[in-house]
Amino acid sequence: MKKLLSLILVVCMSALLFIPASINAAEQTSYQLGASVNPDHITLTWTDNPMTTQTITWRTSTTVNKGIVQYAKETDKDKFPENAKSVNATKKEFTSDLGKMNLHIANIEGLEPGATYIYRVGDGINWSDIHTFTTEAQNTQQFKFLVFGDSQSGNPYDPEYGPWKKTIQNAFKANPDARFFVNVGDLVEWGQYYVHWNNWFDAAKGVIDTIPAMPTQGNHETYNPPDWHTTKPVFWTTQFPLPQNGPQGLKGQTYSFDYGNAHIVMLDSQEEEEKTVAGDILEAQKTWLENDLKNTNKTWKLVFFHKTPYYSKATRTNEDIKKAFQSIFDKYHVDVVFNGHDHSVARTYPIYGDKFVDSPSKGTIYYITGRSGNKYYPDLSQKVWNAFFYDPQDQPNYLVVEVNGNKLTINAVKQDGTLIDTYTIDKATGKDTPQTVIPPKYNNTRLVIYGNVLQQPFMSIGPQKIDGKWYVPVRAFVEYLGGTVTWKGNNKVDLVYGKDTVQIAQKDITATLNGKKITLPDVILNIKGNTMISADDLNTLFGFTYKYDESTNMLMFTK
Structure with missing residues (x-):
């Protein structure tokens, strides 16, 4: 009998493990709309002058077709609501994934600047608690x-x-x-x-x-x-x-x-x-x-x-x-x-x-x-x-x-x-x-990718300007972004970044991008044993844009 119970338990636990992943919390939980005859979601906004107007919105069930705001100056609160002024709201039916409700929107005009008012909203029978708002002073x-x-x-x-x-x-x-x-x-x-x-x-x-x-x-x-x-x-x-x-x-x-x-x-x-x-x-x-x-x-x-x-x-x-x-x-x-x-x-x-x-x-x-x-x-x-x-x-x-x-x-x-x-x-x-102190100008040009400055150990050599063109070390650039750089011999290099696979070679102006041969704007260079790629080549291959900021001596890339 114990063996049978153990077997049943194992089968049940195994079944639980194979419940489809699509059955998630959203499918298991049933939420209610929550709207009723009692006003809720009472919200103040402005649609006009904050000195003399106040917009008030609230929610009810669709059984409530009338909306009223009663309001008075706070100094007259002892006589509220007998002394209250009233404004009728505009009703708007709102259909959500949980069902239909009514929104009531009222705009009170002619208010006194710099005054605090008390108010309540409702339909004449069901009223909210009393709240306050204050207009902008002149x-x-x-x-x-x-x-x-x-x-x-x-x-x-x-x-x-x-x-x-x-x-x-x-x-x-x-x-x-x-x-x-x-x-x-x-x-x-x-x-x-x-x-x-x-x-x-x-x-x-x-x-x-x-x-x-x-x-x-x-x-x-x-x-x-x-x-x-x-x-x-x-x-x-x-x-x-x-x-x-x-x-x-x-x-x-x-x-x-x-x-x-x-x-x-x-x-x-x-x-x-x-x-x-x-x-x-x-x-x-x-x-x-x-x-x-x-x-x-x-x-x-x-x-x-x-x-x-x-x-x-x-x-x-x-x-x-x-x-x-x-x-x-x-x-x-x-x-x-x-x-x-x-x-x-x-x-x-x-x-x-x-x-x-x-x-x-x-x-x-x-x-x-x-x-x-x-x-x-x-x-x-x-x-x-x-x-x-x-x-x-x-x-x-x-x-x-x-x-x-x-x-x-x-x-x-x-x-x-x-x-x-x-x-x-x-x-x-x-x-x-605190007083602004902008960054000083670097002595050596810094490579900046997505707002971050690359330094050693990523950088064995910094950006170089050659014949009016900016070049950066390809390994540092690609590996910083989480890509891979593989030296293949014969001056050839494979790059993988995101969904793109690229083959380049030093002293060559052609490249292979995702199996398709293309011509680059600039030749791939070798500087002090580093494979260097131009900023324009990076734009062609991976879509990066760049700018040079002379005041800080930073070469900045983004996309």
Whole structure:
């Protein structure tokens, strides 16, 4: 009998081992929509002037067809709701993967600048708790707002937003005078998978119904289950009513607004994800951005978008975004560009024309905002353009941006309140604190790949300029990138990098690329026993672009 039981146990355990891998957590978990007659997901945004208007959005089940906001000045709270004014909301039916719900959107107008109001939302029978909001004061020169990096869960099948909850709640508790907050994209893991939004809004409750959220989208807002295919960020644009002053086809995704003496611009950087459904969105935004920046006279110009022109990841670049927008930032002197995507806390030197400059009065600071949620990366590093870098693997973080007349201060803070970085720009003096000290010019030309300087033992010989052409040691270049270099004798060398296999030979201008013979721009050289390949050859073979920075004596490659 014992042998029989043992045999049955073995058979059962073996069967468990062969359960198909396709049966995953998403297929085993059934999520509920959660919408009811009681209002939830109450969200403040602005669609118009922050001094005199307030937009409020909330969710109910489809059985609720009426939406009302009751509001009054906080000084009259003892008589609320008897003395309340009312605004009717517009109903919008929203269909998600978990079912249908109604969104109710109300825009209150004619408010008094610099006043705090109490409000509640409902249908006349079922009401929310009482919340507050505060309008912008006239002639505001001093204010504070919060910035949150990517808050996504990191796993589409595990909608974990506990870290995001702790980050936003701690940030607001430490900064109750913040006037609004910004998310720089990747709010959720799968943009069209509603359980993530349920958990995201639940985590932000108590903050998002008290100060406005003015977000920009990330690539994850375009993703759809179960195969990660991309679409327009439908769930994102539906749930966040935002200014409609952006370019045609991108209204609500690209927009700008003023607060105090700052002009704030939100751009859409998801060219790769949206091009099949929206065309060339970078080109569409360039003319709009130029006109927008040209027509502001605000002291501070701040721009937010998700993907990083100056990145922290090992090899993930966004050169197309830099090419599209940087010259416009330079022309109108954008003070700070805030990004997400890489989950690092990183601050560049002031940059103008893709070169380091010694003062923020001469260029733009690019600031990667870290992570406010669960996900972090193992391949981040400080790059040559970083004046400051921190990898927040230990815990999430947030930024506090304080504007005080001609001064702007950015504080990067860990979830537990520990200060990571502080940086101040003073427009009155043209100086910053800590003061910018750009890298010195190297005596010998340095090879830089994806923002990282190669040194010994990778480099037995540095870049060489020969007859006006830049050459680099092929072994150091390819092996640094994880490829292989094999000496075959008779001056022949085999290279394997990614999906490409290349055969080259010293003193030869031809090569074989994936079995096809091609002519290179330049001859392969032998310098002091090192096989040297030109920068133009690397472009032909592997698609790398390069530039030489004379001020630092660095030869920089990217793709």
